[in-house]
Amino acid sequence: MEHALTVPRAIRHVVTLSFVILALLSVMAPARAATLEGDSTDYRLTFPVDGEHHFWDTFWASRSHGIHGAQDLMAAKGVPVLAAASGTISLVNWTAQSHLNRSRCCSLVLRHDDGWKSVYIHLDNDSPGTDDGKGWGIADGIVPGAKVSVGQVIAYVGDSGNAESTPSHLHFELYTPNGVVVNPFDALVRAGGNTSVPGGADALMSGSRILRNGERGSDVVRLQQLLKEIGHNAGPADGIFGPRTERAVRSYQATAQLASDGLVGVTTRGALAWDTSSANVILRQGSRGHMVRYLQTKLTAAGYDVGRPDGIFGPMTRAGVLSFQATTGLASDGLVGSRTRGALVS
Numbered sequence: 016m017e018h019a020l021t022v023p024r025a026i027r028h029v030v031t032l033s034f035v036i037l038a039l040l041s042v043m044a045p046a047r048a049a050t051l052e053g054d055s056t057d058y059r060l061t062f063p064v065d066g067e068h069h070f071w072d073t074f075w076a077s078r079s080h081g082i083h084g085a086q087d088l089m090a091a092k093g094v095p096v097l098a099a100a101s102g103t104i105s106l107v108n109w110t111a112q113s114h115l116n117r118s119r120c121c122s123l124v125l126r127h128d129d130g131w132k133s134v135y136i137h138l139d140n141d142s143p144g145t146d147d148g149k150g151w152g153i154a155d156g157i158v159p160g161a162k163v164s165v166g167q168v169i170a171y172v173g174d175s176g177n178a179e180s181t182p183s184h185l186h187f188e189l190y191t192p193n194g195v196v197v198n199p200f201d202a203l204v205r206a207g208g209n210t211s212v213p214g215g216a217d218a219l220m221s222g223s224r225i226l227r228n229g230e231r232g233s234d235v236v237r238l239q240q241l242l243k244e245i246g247h248n249a250g251p252a253d254g255i256f257g258p259r260t261e262r263a264v265r266s267y268q269a270t271a272q273l274a275s276d277g278l279v280g281v282t283t284r285g286a287l288a289w290d291t292s293s294a295n296v297i298l299r300q301g302s303r304g305h306m307v308r309y310l311q312t313k314l315t316a317a318g319y320d321v322g323r324p325d326g327i328f329g330p331m332t333r334a335g336v337l338s339f340q341a342t343t344g345l346a347s348d349g350l351v352g353s354r355t356r357g358a359l360v361s
């Protein structure tokens with residue numbers, strides 16, 4: 016601090032002034048000009064789902080019509096959907112007419128007061144607790160022309176439209192005043208959105224939920240990446256377990272001599288870990304997880320008694336590894352690296 020006192024007063028004033036100018040600029044700066052489709056934006060909005068939710072960046076995910084161009088905010092049916100900004104409802108179920116088309120339930124378009132636009136799709140169309148398509152998940156008074164304030168409840172999360180067979184979510188799109196669709200991921204994160212998707216980054220290898228057709232998550236992204244790495248193309252790694260992913264899983268399972276059921280539980284996870292681990296992954300006494308469990312089933316199948324496959328590399332598993340190594344002429348060190356893995360494949 017003493018050092019600061021030696022700085023000439025004029026310089027100190029300049030420094031102070033620059034800070035003031037910078038602070039003013041950051042307050043006055045409009046949202047970063049995003050002009051290209053898919054640009055990220057720091058547009059200030061209110062997170063449009065008012066309840067437990069999660070999401071990951073699905074903007075560039077592939078859809079039948081091209082890219083997704085939106086963020087899917089995963090939440091339970093009936094969770095309130097909030098206006099991301101103040102503005103005027105311009106379309107309800109794709110009509111600007113006040114005589115609403117109930118059969119097209121449920122979507123909303125909100126024209127913000129600043130010229131931006133947000134779109135809300137797959138809103139609830141079911142009676143509570145059912146999937147009957149007879150509900151109306153748009154809040155009272157929300158009709159074309161209605162003025163709404165930021166944070167106001169405008170609708171409820173659902174699975175309508177082409178989301179009937181997927182977990183419920185809000186499909187959220189954001190457009191600049193020039194009508195360019197931008198990627199709202201950063202803006203949603205900044206608005207407090209929860210991106211800790213079930214399981215997180217290592218979800219596939221540490222998790223145990225059964226992945227199957229219709230599931231979504233970062234573990235599905237990882238699954239799709241790994242399948243592709245080993246030659247079973249599941250399509251784009253978009254985190255959505257659809258028919259292509261299921262076909263890839265079945266084809267991998269057949270190759271790995273597993274039951275070809277299209278379900279990814281602990282056995283398929285273990286096999287995937289086994290088949291995709293880099294050469295420097297070494298299992299040893301004390302290791303745990305699906306890959307250890309897979310090792311145990313391999314040893315059992317090869318005639319080595321390692322007890323019940325429990326995913327814990329204990330003394331019995333080590334004894335089994337040692338005798339397998341001795342029999343196959345490998346260095347008997349009880350460590351399972353790429354060589355021992357390779358020998359166990361045959």
Ligand SMILES: [Zn+2]
Pocket residue numbers: 083085086087185186187
């Ligand atoms: Zn979507």
